[in-house]
Amino acid sequence: xxxxxxxxxxxxxxxxxxxxxxxxxxxxxxxxxxxxxxxxxxxxxxxxxxxxxxxxxxxxxxxxxxxxxxxxxxxxxxxxxxxxxxxxxxxxxxxxxxxxxxxxxxxxxxxxxxxxxxxxxxxxxxxxxxxxxxxxxxxxxxxxxxxxxxxxxxxxxxxxxxxxxxxxxxxxxxxxxxxxxxxxxxxxxxxxxxxxxxxxxxxxxxxxxxxxxxxxxxxxxxxxxxxxxxxxxxxxxxxxxxxxxxxxxxxxxxxxxxxxxxxxxxxxxxxxxxxxxxxxxxxxxxxxxxxxxxxxxxxxxxxxxxxxxxxxxxxxxxxxxxxxx
Amino acid sequence: xxxxxxxxxxxxxxxxxxxxxxxxxxxxxxxxxxxxxxxxxxxxxxxxxxxxxxxxxxxxxxxxxxxxxxxxxxxxxxxxxxxxxxxxxxxxxxxxxxxxxxxxxxxxxxxxxxxxxxxxxxxxxxxxxxxxxxxxxxxxxxxxxxxxxxxxxxxxxxxxxxxxxxxxxxxxxxxxxxxxxxxxxxxxxxxxxxxxxxxxxxxxxxxxxxxxxxxxxxxxxxxxxxxxxxxxxxxxxxxxxxxxxxxxxxxxxxxxxxxxxxxxxxxxxxxxxxxxxxxxxxxxxxxxxxxxxxxxxxxxxxxxxxxxxxxxxxxxxxxxxxxxxxxxxxxxxxxxxxxxxxxxxxxxxxxxxxxxxxxxxxxx
Ligand code: SF4
Ligand code: SF4
Numbered sequence: 265x266x267x268x269x270x271x272x273x274x275x276x277x278x279x280x281x282x283x284x285x286x287x288x289x290x291x292x293x294x295x296x297x298x299x300x301x302x303x304x305x306x307x308x309x310x311x312x313x314x315x316x317x318x319x320x321x322x323x324x325x326x327x328x329x330x331x332x333x334x335x336x337x338x339x340x341x342x343x344x345x346x347x348x349x350x351x352x353x354x355x356x357x358x359x360x361x362x363x364x365x366x367x368x369x370x371x372x373x374x375x376x377x378x379x380x381x382x383x384x385x386x387x388x389x390x391x392x393x394x395x396x397x398x399x400x401x402x403x404x405x406x407x408x409x410x411x412x413x414x415x416x417x418x419x420x421x422x423x424x425x426x427x428x429x430x431x432x433x434x435x436x437x438x439x440x441x442x443x444x445x446x447x448x449x450x451x452x453x454x455x456x457x458x459x460x461x462x463x464x465x466x467x468x469x470x471x472x473x474x475x476x477x478x479x480x481x482x483x484x485x486x487x488x489x490x491x492x493x494x495x496x497x498x499x500x501x502x503x504x505x506x507x508x509x510x511x512x513x514x515x516x517x518x519x520x521x522x523x524x525x526x527x528x529x530x531x532x533x534x535x536x537x538x539x540x541x542x543x544x545x546x547x548x549x550x551x552x553x554x555x556x557x558x559x560x561x562x563x564x565x566x567x568x569x570x571x572x573x574x575x576x577x578x579x580x581x582x583x584x585x586x587x588x589x
Numbered sequence: 590x591x592x593x594x595x596x597x598x599x600x601x602x603x604x605x606x607x608x609x610x611x612x613x614x615x616x617x618x619x620x621x622x623x624x625x626x627x628x629x630x631x632x633x634x635x636x637x638x639x640x641x642x643x644x645x646x647x648x649x650x651x652x653x654x655x656x657x658x659x660x661x662x663x664x665x666x667x668x669x670x671x672x673x674x675x676x677x678x679x680x681x682x683x684x685x686x687x688x689x690x691x692x693x694x695x696x697x698x699x700x701x702x703x704x705x706x707x708x709x710x711x712x713x714x715x716x717x718x719x720x721x722x723x724x725x726x727x728x729x730x731x732x733x734x735x736x737x738x739x740x741x742x743x744x745x746x747x748x749x750x751x752x753x754x755x756x757x758x759x760x761x762x763x764x765x766x767x768x769x770x771x772x773x774x775x776x777x778x779x780x781x782x783x784x785x786x787x788x789x790x791x792x793x794x795x796x797x798x799x800x801x802x803x804x805x806x807x808x809x810x811x812x813x814x815x816x817x818x819x820x821x822x823x824x825x826x827x828x829x830x831x832x833x834x835x836x837x838x839x840x841x842x843x844x845x846x847x848x849x850x851x852x853x854x855x856x857x858x859x860x861x862x863x864x865x866x867x868x869x870x871x872x873x874x875x876x877x878x879x880x881x882x883x884x885x886x887x888x889x890x891x892x893x894x895x896x897x898x899x900x901x902x903x904x905x906x907x908x909x910x911x912x913x914x915x916x917x918x919x920x921x922x923x924x925x926x927x928x929x930x931x932x933x934x935x936x937x938x939x940x941x942x943x944x945x946x947x948x949x950x951x952x953x
Binding site for chain 1: 909
């Protein structure tokens with residue numbers, strides 16, 4: 265019988281879905297993903313999670329809970345580190361334990377450690393462990409791993425070519441995904457699970473596009489560029505996502521093609537409080553149009569939407585004016 | 590050069606000793622107060638954790654006293670502490686403060702990198718002297734921890750309310766006043782004598798383990814003097830972490846081995862939390878299990894608002910409490926925390942523990 269594996273559409277799903285899916289399918293498993301976040305998903309999560317947790321974790325709880333009764337295993341890896349000498353966030357380190365302790369009625373959890381702190385090569389061994397509950401055939405695992413890596417590479421290339429994850433997941437060639445279609449370009453900087461979850465962020469990408477502006481995100485910036493700009497920090501940032509955000513934000517400030525930056529953070533997010541501060545201070549010094557949004561379950565939708573619209577108007581006006589002089 | 594550093598409980602006693610031994614002029618920031626916190630909060634990121642805000646306030650206040658160099662510990666994540674110094678420095682620069690910054694980063698390869706950083710401050714002192722200075726500071730930390738442990742045992746048993754705390758301040762002053770390493774042993778003797786003079790009687794006490802984020806555990810201003818409050822309610826407190834342990838981990842890079850340390854907590858935590866999560870989240874979880882195994886009556890977790898490792902532990906503690914019947918409460922400290930609110934909550938908790946204990950004894 266085919267093993268069914270559920271992947272919650274949350275947290276680093278937005279970076280690793282192609283890799284994980286290809287790997288598990290290569291082993292003959294059937295992969296189920298939860299649907300987009302909804303109010304019901306959030307409410308489920310709120311009921312299970314401590315109040316103090318950040319919105320993305322609460323939403324992730326909701327996605328995990330939505331898989332109960334539908335799959336044989338839920339894939340909730342402990343993402344300790346996805347790059348040498350870097351971490352994600354303490355909550356990622358404790359996520360499987362939090363889930364196990366707070367969510368009842370779970371099927372099996374595949375909660376292997378993904379820890380590339382020492383070296384990236386360790387990924388193979390760690391994914392082999394993820395396969396162990398249902399496949400122990402080394403040849404098959406090696407082949408699936410190879411395919412998964414290739415798929416991940418293809419996905420990353422598509423991101424760097426200007427696509428956003430939702431488009432890059434598929435095979436479609438998307439027009440307009442690339443910057444340049446419109447007159448103005450707004451950079452969206454934030455954790456992937458905030459900027460790509462349109463429920464969490466009140467559809468911000470669509471709103472920017474409807475204002476006839478291009479959207480670029482930190483994930484569209486090639487790694488070496490991120491490295492170069494993040495390298496100007498006095499100390500290496502040890503958060504993979506934070507480092508990408510700071511590096512790309514600094515690059516955007518330096519890039520005349522970018523007309524404004526929107527920084528999206530979660531209420532009470534630890535890493536954002538630090539990296540957001542670095543970004544905001546630099547934006548102020550360079551005079552880059554900058555909007556900082558904080559998302560939480562209580563934020564009034566109307567207020568945030570008004571602020572986004574006002575900011576987009578301001579960006580358009582400002583760049584229009586600058587063409588005069 | 591006038592060196593300052595952030596407050597964290599009695600950390601200043603150790604750092605001042607170490608630096609002055611090495612001939613470095615030191616400015617101890619004024620003790621943290623409401624004003625320190627509001628100064629820091631005004632300029633720090635809104636969701637920064639409270640220790641960062643207080644650090645910032647300490648530096649601003651120390652600058653008024655002439656400090657021009659900051660000495661900070663570093664770290665390599667995943668918690669925010671490892672990037673505190675850099676963010677604090679950016680903020681101070683934007684505010685126009687002219688500080689130089691020396692960060693004790695954990696050495697990447699060898700302990701000599703660490704010693705080299707100390708030398709940035711101590712100049713051309715011999716290695717031997719530097720190591721002696723460090724040792725001196727560390728011995729003071731051990732002495733401070735010893736006195737605080739004694740105080741936690743005495744408070745619930747003292748005959749005159751407040752006498753333990755008066756003795757503790759006097760005893761700590763003895764430790765702080767020892768200028769040279771050779772002065773320390775007699776000072777410790779005098780301090781112990783002072784503590785020994787507190788009149789106590791043998792009474793039944795309630796035993797509570799205090800776990801949580803280290804800064805809020807160690808800094809009475811941040812925890813609204815919870816140890817004192819509990820002591821007055823007849824509670825004997827033990828904490829999962831002590832100053833000397835922090836100093837060993839963060840300033841001496843774990844050079845001193847064999848402390849009640851991580852490995853014990855790691856093992857105790859493992860049924861609930863199977864990985865370190867930064868900060869002291871694992872110690873919190875392990876501490877709770879450990880106190881349960883020692884037959885404590887309750888566990889109190891304390892953390893600053895938004896503290897990530899502790900939020901992980903906080904999520905898991907209720908499950909532990911369900912499994913074991915161990916009562917646990919979580920207290921979150923932020924700019925708005927008030928004395929009265931805390932007092933009510935801990936009183937209610939202590940009542941519950943007392944009631945539970947009575948019932949247990951009755952049925953036994
Ligand atoms: S990085 Fe921020 S938003 Fe993400 S899990 Fe950690 S605290 Fe939450
Ligand atoms: S342990 Fe908590 S309070 Fe300390 S730096 Fe980390 S998040 Fe902040």
